[in-house]
Each structure stands twice: as structure tokens, then as C-alpha cells.
Amino acid sequence: MIPFPALQRPVVAAPMAGGPSTPELVAAVCAAGGTGFLAAGYRSPEDVTRQIERTRELTDRPFGVNVFVPAPPDEQPGSSAQQAVLRYGDRLAPLARQLQVELPRVDWADDDAYEDKITALVQARVPLASFTFGVPDGEVVERLHGVGSCVVVTVTDPDEATRAARGGADALVVQGYAAGGHRGTHAVQTIPFDREWAEILRETRTVTSLPVLVAGGVMGNREARLALDAGAIGVQCGTAFLLTDEAGTSAAHRAGLTEPSLDQSVVTRAFSGRPARGLRNEFVDRYGDAAPAVYPGVNQLTAPLRAAAARLEDPQGVALWAGSGWASARTGPAVDVVARIAG
Ligand SMILES: Cc1cc2nc3c(=O)[nH]c(=O)nc-3n(C[C@H](O)[C@H](O)[C@H](O)COP(=O)(O)O)c2cc1C
Structure with missing residues (x-):
């Protein structure tokens, strides 16, 4: 087991593939006492390596990279x-x-160059490697553990949590139905649970005691407190960071998030x-x-x-990926978002 790196503030910038996650966003959240994930999804392995290197130029603190798990044969x-x-x-x-x-x-x-991305993460010895859409197989977990990476798996129901725990995960992201972007359901066909993270977390606690980040609709300190009171080690937030200065969110996405008719x-x-x-x-x-x-x-x-x-x-x-709390997303520096959520 590799422990999740200690957080000064229990706020994690979610991986957001398609542009929003940047080295600048990750570094800003790290500087504010939280941590953040780069998003390897849809990027080439070389680009992922470049983003890791750039993030390391901007911060000395531990951060992570998120990878999509391809469907099994x-x-x-x-x-x-x-x-x-x-x-x-x-x-x-x-x-x-x-x-x-x-x-x-x-x-x-x-398969989104899965194997080459794993090699890129192992070579870079990233402190955190997170997975969505499935559980990485045992060999991948071993390679990451071998270089000291903490392996995090997104789950959307207690069965997925059980599989992740058995598969060697060191920590879980429990993602609820309010979450923006893709639901991390392990099977493509699954109709996602219509449940909040609080309920999934309660049930997950009966199958595993792994450390948990919760995700979905966390926009401020009220939700963060609920998460910590429920036993989470922190909150993973995407939508709250979409409009920040450091996010690479496209102009069309930013326009949509601030368009009153949507x-x-x-x-x-x-x-x-x-x-x-x-x-x-x-x-x-x-x-x-x-x-x-x-x-x-x-x-x-x-x-x-x-x-x-x-x-x-x-x-x-x-x-226009966004969680159900999108209306309270604000422009400005990411440090302000961390402060608002951490309280
Ligand atoms: C624009 C966008 C892109 C996302 N891309 C990813 C991704 O690449 N990998 C991943 O694990 N989760 C991704 N997510 C989901 C987040 O990890 C997280 O579960 C979600 O943002 C939490 O809900 P919130 O947006 O209400 O904070 C994305 C979310 C958004 C809004």
C-alpha cells in the first residue's frame, strides 16, 4: 500500500480531459495546499510526459495523472x-x-495508447496515478507501486469499490451523480447510479476501509465539510475550477457555462x-x-x-461538461476556489 500524500487542505483539482486540466492549474492548487491531477485522456503519451515535466517546473509538491482504462477484450x-x-x-x-x-x-x-501512458507514468514516477472507467490490472498496479505511485481508482457504486479494493487500489474516488463530465462507470453499458456520493460512500464503507475522495457537486465549504464529516480524506472538484484563470477550458465551453439560456x-x-x-x-x-x-x-x-x-x-x-453545481462556478485564480472550498 502506498499512502495518499498528506494534504494541507483537503481539496483536489479533478483531472479534466479535453483541455481544462493544465500544469498551471495543478501547480496552483498544490501551492494552495491541495493537490491536482493532470488528465492523460485523449493526449499522446509524449504530451503527457511533457505536461508532467512542466508541472514539476512549477511545483515541488506531489500531484497526479489520470488515465482512462480501456474496456477488457x-x-x-x-x-x-x-x-x-x-x-x-x-x-x-x-x-x-x-x-x-x-x-x-x-x-x-x-485504447487511447493505454500501455504507453502507463510506461510514461512509471518512467516519470508520478506520486499519484488515478484511473477511471475501470480497475487497472495487477501488473499495472505492481509497476506503479514499484516506483512509489499511489494508485487511485474512481468508483460509482459499492461493487466497483469492491473490485478496486481487490485489484490493489490504495485510495478511491467515490463519484456521485452530480459530477460533471464522464461518469466513471466501469462498464460502458452500465446505467449510472442515480445516487449522491454520500449514499455511495456509506455503502462503500461496508466493503472497504480504503481512503476516499468524494466527487460530484462540491462547489463550496458546506459540501466539503459534509464529505470530511462522512470520513472522506478530501474532495475532488472539477466544475468549481472550470472558469479559473489557470484552467485550459475552451472559449466555447466558458461561453456555455456563462450563457443564461443554458x-x-x-x-x-x-x-x-x-x-x-x-x-x-x-x-x-x-x-x-x-x-x-x-x-x-x-x-x-x-x-x-x-x-x-x-x-x-x-x-x-x-x-459543455459540468456538474450540477455549475451555476456557482466563478472566474478568478484557482487559489480562491481552494480557499472557498477548504473554508
Ligand atoms: C470538463 C470535465 C472533464 C473531466 N474529465 C475527467 C477525466 O479526464 N478523468 C476523470 O477521472 N474524471 C474526469 N472528470 C470528472 C471529475 O474527475 C470529477 O468526478 C467531477 O468533476 C466531479 O464533479 P464536479 O464537476 O461537480 O466537481 C471530468 C469532469 C469535467 C467537468
């Missing part, structure tokens, strides 16, 4: 799932024509095929019902559409 999309993704592509084709982009051929073998956060598979919480916009309304539960095939298909909308700074066409 027996859960790879079969032919009917592949057909469903192709049909979804037909639905998206008119939008692609309108935006003058081409929908890609789906690469069914895409006033509802919903869970949708429209953008990636996995359930994720974001603001309800035109893309969600038009395609949410049609999107099959297949990842990362759907994510690949929508990538050029999202990129085109981002270039146009159009909040109606990008994934």
Missing part, C-alpha cells in the same frame, strides 16, 4: 454495437456536411457513448436519444463535429 463492441455506431454516423452526417467536416472511420482497436445540466451519451453530465445544448437535444452506448466509437465520430463547433466558439455544438 470481452467487452469490446460486437457487430451489433458497431452497426449502431455506424447508424449514429448516418444521423450525424447532415451536421458534418453543414460544418464541412468528414466523419472518421471508427478505429475499433483504439440552464440545465443533464446526463447524456450524445458526445462519447458513455454517460456524462453537461449542460443541455442543441447537440444534446438533437442527438442524445439516438446515441448508442458504445465507447470510444461514438467519441471518435463526434470529435470533428465538436472541434468544428469549438473553432466557431459555438457552445451549442460542443460538450
Whole structure:
């Protein structure tokens, strides 16, 4: 067991793939007494290494990197799932024509360069390695433990917590339904629990005594106190940091979060095929019902559409990932967010 590094303040900047997580954000939260995660998702292994190096230039404090666990071979999309993704592509084709982009051929073998990212983390001896969408296998956990990395696994229900504990995790992130971005459900098909972290944490305590960070809707000190009183070692916050100066959140995403007409956060598979919480916009309304539960095939298909909308700074066409507390996200330095949450 590798202990979770001591926190002066119990606030962790969540990994946020797609741009928001930056070395600057992680370093700012570390400087404020918390810690933070870089997001390796969708980045090349070389880029992950560069981000780790840059973070080390900015802070001496321990920080982490988050990796997406690919689906095991027996859960790879079969032919009917592949057909469903192709049909979804037909639905998206008119939008692609309108935006003058081409929908890609789906690469069914895409695993987001998982093995190479693990090697990058081991070589860099990152203090914290966190995993979402599954439990890393025993060999990966051993390699990380061998270089002193604390292994953290996101769980969304007590069964996943049991699997993570058995798989050698040193700490858990218990993610509730208010959480922004992807739900970390281990199986793509799982309909995510409609439960708050408090309830999941209570049940998790009956199956494991591992240290826990809670995630989902923590925007201020009230929620943080509840988490600590419930036995968590800290809170992992994403949405609270999205508008900060140090976050790399895109212009379209920032615009969406501050657009008064976008006033509802919903869970949708429209953008990636996995359930994720974001603001309800035109893309969600038009395609949410049609999107099959297949990842990362759907994510690949929508990538050029999202990129085109981002270039146009159009909040109606990008994934506006945000938790249900998004309305209290504020602009300004990340240190202020840490102070607000830590109290
Ligand atoms: C924009 C965005 C991107 C996210 N990307 C990741 C990710 O790459 N890996 C991950 O484990 N969690 C990711 N999450 C989920 C967070 O880890 C965390 O569970 C969530 O932000 C907590 O809820 P909150 O947003 O209400 O604070 C993301 C969340 C957001 C808002």
C-alpha cells in the first residue's frame, strides 16, 4: 500500500480531459495546499510526459495523472454495437456536411495508447496515478507501486469499490451523480447510479476501509465539510475550477457555462457513448436519444463535429461538461476556489 500524500487542505483539482486540466492549474492548487491531477485522456503519451515535466517546473509538491482504462477484450463492441455506431454516423452526417467536416472511420482497436501512458507514468514516477472507467490490472498496479505511485481508482457504486479494493487500489474516488463530465462507470453499458456520493460512500464503507475522495457537486465549504464529516480524506472538484484563470477550458465551453439560456445540466451519451453530465445544448437535444452506448466509437465520430463547433466558439455544438453545481462556478485564480472550498 502506498499512502495518499498528506494534504494541507483537503481539496483536489479533478483531472479534466479535453483541455481544462493544465500544469498551471495543478501547480496552483498544490501551492494552495491541495493537490491536482493532470488528465492523460485523449493526449499522446509524449504530451503527457511533457505536461508532467512542466508541472514539476512549477511545483515541488506531489500531484497526479489520470488515465482512462480501456474496456477488457470481452467487452469490446460486437457487430451489433458497431452497426449502431455506424447508424449514429448516418444521423450525424447532415451536421458534418453543414460544418464541412468528414466523419472518421471508427478505429475499433483504439485504447487511447493505454500501455504507453502507463510506461510514461512509471518512467516519470508520478506520486499519484488515478484511473477511471475501470480497475487497472495487477501488473499495472505492481509497476506503479514499484516506483512509489499511489494508485487511485474512481468508483460509482459499492461493487466497483469492491473490485478496486481487490485489484490493489490504495485510495478511491467515490463519484456521485452530480459530477460533471464522464461518469466513471466501469462498464460502458452500465446505467449510472442515480445516487449522491454520500449514499455511495456509506455503502462503500461496508466493503472497504480504503481512503476516499468524494466527487460530484462540491462547489463550496458546506459540501466539503459534509464529505470530511462522512470520513472522506478530501474532495475532488472539477466544475468549481472550470472558469479559473489557470484552467485550459475552451472559449466555447466558458461561453456555455456563462450563457443564461443554458440552464440545465443533464446526463447524456450524445458526445462519447458513455454517460456524462453537461449542460443541455442543441447537440444534446438533437442527438442524445439516438446515441448508442458504445465507447470510444461514438467519441471518435463526434470529435470533428465538436472541434468544428469549438473553432466557431459555438457552445451549442460542443460538450459543455459540468456538474450540477455549475451555476456557482466563478472566474478568478484557482487559489480562491481552494480557499472557498477548504473554508
Ligand atoms: C470538463 C470535465 C472533464 C473531466 N474529465 C475527467 C477525466 O479526464 N478523468 C476523470 O477521472 N474524471 C474526469 N472528470 C470528472 C471529475 O474527475 C470529477 O468526478 C467531477 O468533476 C466531479 O464533479 P464536479 O464537476 O461537480 O466537481 C471530468 C469532469 C469535467 C467537468
